[in-house]
Amino acid sequence: MHRPQLAVHPLMDISVVIPAHNEEKALPYTLQALTTQSSLPTEIIVVANACADRTAEIAERHGALTVVTERRGVANARNLGAKRAKGDVLLFLDADAIPAPDFIEALRRATEGRERFIASAPSRADHWRFLWTAALINLVMRVCRLSNSGVIACPASLFREIGGFPSVEMAEDYAFMRRAQLAGAKYLLLRSHFLWNTRRMRRFGAVRTLAKWLEVWLIPSRRALRYPPVR
Template structure:
């Protein structure tokens, strides 16, 4: 079973190398790594090319458009996604792989980095609580920073909806209607703390809105935007 890792990026020269290094050093190496350059004006594309990954040019702005371009360019049986400012742990793909034969989509935990240690642990704990609440509501929250799905099934569904900041979650709901969607606790991804740069109160308010289905995932703020 071939695995494609897709990473959209727009002006991510600060983070892209750390992300790619984390994906390249996986204990289960992916069959291909795709960076979708979403109209960057910095060195994002140059740095990605220097790492030897497949670069897809997507000048039309928007993270949903970029994710769709990556999905269409992928050749793997499964597409696994993360964000340019994220760093999957070394056993990420190895943890996801055993569940692929019996699922149409998978997702896992997130933890912010770049904060005091106790706050980093709290973000993972809080995200876990959020995911359980969304599961109880019958709407699993598949955030693109840590998401995997069967490529052909996603293509048959039309891929990502062109809705900014909710495209990943909506695709997850569509996939759930086609087969099992599983949470893989061991498949941890670290993601940058820039999502709380507007303050914790603003961040927590955004997550409260998520419970009503009005927005995207717990760590959705600033996805696909310039860093």
């Protein structure tokens, strides 16, 4: 396994952890965006979980530290990646979430000097049909102080303190964020964005997908539901 030789910021080391299940099509764009940031992360870790495609090969080709596991699940993949990370800050990024060129720089600016925080970022849809959907989600995030499931950042020490992501099939990000806030973490919304892959919306429809999200956010007993697969 090869660790990427990326620039290290003198004030804060950031480890990017990417859970990836059969993401050979989307992953190259995300890795390219990370390796061309205005302020580079310390390392990029891709956790290829239960993949039947070339996800791991692509990750290694782009210089990412690649972890392979046969166990499927976003929570498990994120936790495995976090165990391998050496950064002071962990940025959990979905394999199809493409960060803006100033994303890492914005994360460093927002969190410099903070010891306890949970950070996320607004999204921009990759298709004009869902611009309104992204705007609605961003509004809900701001008002309700929620994280975007595709982008979550926190100190590595806080991650260890609250025990990582819970092993549930859906909404593990919501549970993680709430644990962090109960532990005293300040909610931060970055002044940058990422490009949101709307493939789930295109396949299942905006109304159905939004209804599922609202169900998860508003009804605690429904937070272990799972989405049907999109790959």
